[in-house]
Every structure is written in C-alpha cells, then in structure tokens.
Amino acid sequence: MEKLVVTGPTRLTGEVTISGAKNAAVALLPATLLIDGVCTIENLPNISDIKISCEILEKLGAKITWNSKHSITIDTTNITTTKAPLDLTSKFRASYYLIGAMLGRKGEIEVGMPGGCKLGARPIDQHIKGFEALGANVTVEKGKIYGKADKLVGCPIYMDIVSVGATINVMLAAVLAKGTTTIDNAAKEPHIVDVANFLNTMGADIRGAGTDVIKINGVEKLHGNATYSVVPDQIEAGTFMLAAIATKGDLTLKNCITKHLESITAKIIEVGGNVEDYGDSIRVWMDKRPNKANIKTLPYPGFPTDLQPQMGVVLSLGNGNSIINESIWESRFQYTEELNRMGAKITAQGKTAFFEGVEKLYGAPVYSSDLRAGAALVIAGTAAEGITEIYNLQHIDRGYENIEEKFRKIGANIERVTEE
Ligand code: EPU
Numbered sequence: 001m002e003k004l005v006v007t008g009p010t011r012l013t014g015e016v017t018i019s020g021a022k023n024a025a026v027a028l029l030p031a032t033l034l035i036d037g038v039c040t041i042e043n044l045p046n047i048s049d050i051k052i053s054c055e056i057l058e059k060l061g062a063k064i065t066w067n068s069k070h071s072i073t074i075d076t077t078n079i080t081t082t083k084a085p086l087d088l089t090s091k092f093r094a095s096y097y098l099i100g101a102m103l104g105r106k107g108e109i110e111v112g113m114p115g116g117c118k119l120g121a122r123p124i125d126q127h128i129k130g131f132e133a134l135g136a137n138v139t140v141e142k143g144k145i146y147g148k149a150d151k152l153v154g155c156p157i158y159m160d161i162v163s164v165g166a167t168i169n170v171m172l173a174a175v176l177a178k179g180t181t182t183i184d185n186a187a188k189e190p191h192i193v194d195v196a197n198f199l200n201t202m203g204a205d206i207r208g209a210g211t212d213v214i215k216i217n218g219v220e221k222l223h224g225n226a227t228y229s230v231v232p233d234q235i236e237a238g239t240f241m242l243a244a245i246a247t248k249g250d251l252t253l254k255n256c257i258t259k260h261l262e263s264i265t266a267k268i269i270e271v272g273g274n275v276e277d278y279g280d281s282i283r284v285w286m287d288k289r290p291n292k293a294n295i296k297t298l299p300y301p302g303f304p305t306d307l308q309p310q311m312g313v314v315l316s317l318g319n320g321n322s323i324i325n326e327s328i329w330e331s332r333f334q335y336t337e338e339l340n341r342m343g344a345k346i347t348a349q350g351k352t353a354f355f356e357g358v359e360k361l362y363g364a365p366v367y368s369s370d371l372r373a374g375a376a377l378v379i380a381g382t383a384a385e386g387i388t389e390i391y392n393l394q395h396i397d398r399g400y401e402n403i404e405e406k407f408r409k410i411g412a413n414i415e416r417v418t419e420e
Pocket of ligand 1: 123124126329
C-alpha cells in the first residue's frame with residue numbers, strides 16, 4: 001500500500017505549471033469516437049483517469065499513439081464493438097460520455113454504470129432524458145446501461161438541473177444528429193466550452209457553449225485531421241492557489257486562464273490573501289492568518305464544489321468562525337473528520353459545515369475519501385506541524401499529475417512511501 005508522508009509546516013514558494021484539465025480531457029477522449037479519422041490531443045494530464053480512458057478507446061477499436069507524456073494521436077476510423085469493457089468503465093465517472101459519443105457514432109452502446117468518487121447519489125436521469133428526446137432508447141438493467149437509436153433527430157431539451165455531465169453528453173449525441181438541438185439551462189464550466197471547441201475544430205457546428213443555451217446544428221461527419229490542446233485545469237490551479245493561502249506561501253502559477261479563477265480569487269481576497277493577475281499566469285501570496293469567510297458551492301461561475309475541501313483547509317485555520325454550504329454533492333464533507341484528527345474544529349451536518357478556526361493543525365494519519373479530499377489533505381499536511389500520512393492515494397492519482405513532485409518543487413517535504 002502506498003502513502004504520502006508530509007512533514008510540515010512548510011511555506012510553499014515558487015512556480016507551478018498547471019496541467020491540462022482532467023474534466024475536459026475525460027470528455028475529449030470519448031468525443032474522438034465521433035470522428036471518422038485521426039486527431040491529435042495535446043496538453044493531456046498524465047493521470048490514471050486518462051490512461052483508463054485510452055485503454056477503453058483501444059478496446060473499442062481505436063488506435064492510439066503516444067507522441068509524448070502529454071500528447072496522443074488517436075485514430076477512430078475503425079470502431080469495432082459497441083460493448084464497453086465493464087472492468088474499466090466502472091473505475092471512473094466520465095465513462096458515461098461513451099453513451100453520448102457511441103449513440104452518435106454507432107447508434108448503439110452497452111456500458112456499465114459509471115464509478116468515480118463517492119460524493120452521494122450521482123443520478124444520470126438528465127443524460128437519459130436528453131438521449132431519449134433525441135430519439136434513443138436507453139435502459140438501465142443490472143448495473144448496465146443499454147442505448148440504441150436508429151436515428152437521432154435534433155430537438156429542444158431543457159435540463160431540469162444544471163449538470164456538467166448531462167450537458168456534455170447530450171452535446172456529444174447531438175453533433176451528428178439530424179437537425180438542430182438546443183440545450184437550455186446548460187452548464188457553463190470551462191470544460192464544456194473546451195469540448196465544444198474541440199468538436200468544432202473537427203467540423204461540428206456548436207454555438208453558445210459557456211452560456212446557458214447551447215445550439216448544436218447536426219453535421220454529417222467530423223473530419224478529424226486536426227490538433228487540439230486541452231484547456232488548463234481550473235481546479236488544479238485553484239488547488240495550488242489555496243495551498244499558497246493555507247501555508248502563508250507565495251506561488252506563481254503558469255499556464256492557467258485567470259478568467260476561470262475569478263470566484264476563487266474573490267474568496268482569496270476576502271480571507272486576506274493577495275493576488276496578481278497576469279491573464280495566463282497568476283501570483284497568490286499570504287502573509288497572515290486567513291480571515292473567516294462563508295462559502296456556497298455553485299455551478300460555474302460560482303465557487304466550484306471541486307475546490308470546497310481545499311477551501312475547507314484554509315477556513316479551518318481561519319481567524320474566526322466560517323460556514324461552508326455544499327449545494328452540489330450530498331457527501332462532500334468526509335474530509336472534515338480527517339482534518340479534525342489533525343486538530344481542526346469542524347462540525348458537518350448534512351450539506352453544511354461549521355468551522356471554528358484554529359491557529360495550527362498537527363500531523364496525523366489520514367484517509368483520502370475522494371479526489372479533492374485527497375488534495376485538501378496534502379495541503380493540510382504541508383501547513384500542519386509534524387508528520388501527516390495520507391492513505392488511499394488512488395483517488396489523488398486519478399486527477400492530479402505527479403502531485404508530490406509538484407509540491408516538492410515548491411518546497412514541501414513530501415514523499416511517496418510503499419508500506420508492506
Ligand atoms: N444530477 C442529477 N441528474 C443528472 C445529473 C446530475 O440529479 O442526470 C445532479 C447531481 O447529483 C449533482 C448535480 O446534478 O447534484 C451536478 O452534477 P453534474 O452532473 O454537474 O456532475 P458530474 O458531471 O457527475 C462533474 C465533474 C465533478 C464535479 C461536477 C460539478 C467530471 C468527470 N466530473 O461531475 O468533478 O464535481 O461536475 O462541477 O467532469 C472532481 O473532479 O473531483 C469531480 C467530482
């Protein structure tokens with residue numbers, strides 16, 4: 001079993017280069033199934049979710065060549081089966097994008113129910129509603145999803161809930177449908193714009209991504225023969241920004257889009273941090289104990305749920321009492337118990353957590369319950385006095401490229417250790 005051993009406290013300083021966005025890349029890879037040809041994707045994060053996505057595509061018949069650690073060329077000319085491998089698709093959430101992409105490409109898909117972080121109920125009713133509106137028949141039986149469509153026909157679709165996954169998935173299914181699809185009450189996250197930009201580069205006609213109405217004019221074919229670079233990871237950037245604040249550090253993040261970081265920047269300023277915005281890089285520093293603040297997670301452009309645990313570390317060290325209201329996931333406060341082992345004073349009740357700020361955290365053995373909880377514990381371990389051992393690393397490795405190397409480069413005393 002592997003664990004991360006962090007010895008603190010350390011004031012993080014220096015430069016970090018932000019990787020390509022995980023939540024964009026895990027949608028771009030299935031989106032290549034819509035292309036009858038070859039394309040190259042660059043700035044891919046080197047994380048386990050991407051490796052699994054590539055394995056799945058290969059099992060479906062795609063040919064993948066790794067040009068470098070962050071670039072692949074993928075040939076989806078011959079897709080030979082519509083049955084996705086159950087053992088691989090159950091390992092992560094984004095396997096649900098195979099449904100939209102394969103309905104578009106082949107009119108058929110059989111895939112296991114998606115896995116991923118346990119954050120409470122994660123229904124896919126809005127995805128199914130969208131596919132059915134386009135003319136597909138989707139059934140869920142014994143842990144498997146079966147989708148079939150003789151023909152997909154564009155139509156207006158209103159999402160009852162703002163959903164990243166459903167917006168992208170329906171967009172994928174609509175790209176090769178006949179006629180025009182509009183998605184109303186669409187999610188607006190940067191990765192939605194990225195998937196639309198990718199598909200448009202390959203010949204799709206998608207307008208309005210990044211607003212709450214997306215219009216997709218169906219096209220006959222996507223041509224491929226193009227190179228696309230994945231958008232920088234908003235959440236990885238936010239993770240390092242909050243790491244700078246929690247450790248009273250001074251970090252400059254390269255390769256980010258600061259426009260995507262506005263809700264985080266605003267909260268950092270509210271807790272007393274300093275930010276210098278250079279458009280494609282950002283400097284964040286802190287020279288005192290954070291102020292108290294209240295947070296409510298919301299769909300983009302609100303404060304992202306995927307940075308809520310990392311912000312929780314900052315508030316656990318805050319000067320006063322803070323409240324976080326988690327409005328997206330019902331079980332995203334499991335990390336608070338781990339922070340309490342480290343000396344934090346947090347009471348979580350349902351979707352609300354109350355933080356009584358403490359001056360210091362102390363090292364302890366802790367368990368990462370999900371991806372972002374794991375990142376929060378790395379930050380907490382760096383800020384805390386003494387030795388923190390973080391277990392359950394498979395969650396962190398799903399979404400952060402080389403987390404210990406990136407933290408070590410900015411001064412953290414962090415090691416990956418294999419335990420018998
Ligand atoms: N929802 C429904 N029905 C649906 C779809 C969603 O009720 O058909 C609900 C969910 O239960 C949730 C809310 O709508 O309460 C929003 O869920 P959404 O569909 O937006 O989430 P997702 O697509 O499953 C993606 C990210 C998550 C991130 C959320 C919210 C990927 C692969 N995952 O999940 O990322 O938290 O959007 O921004 O893109 C992470 O990276 O750590 C992570 C969990």
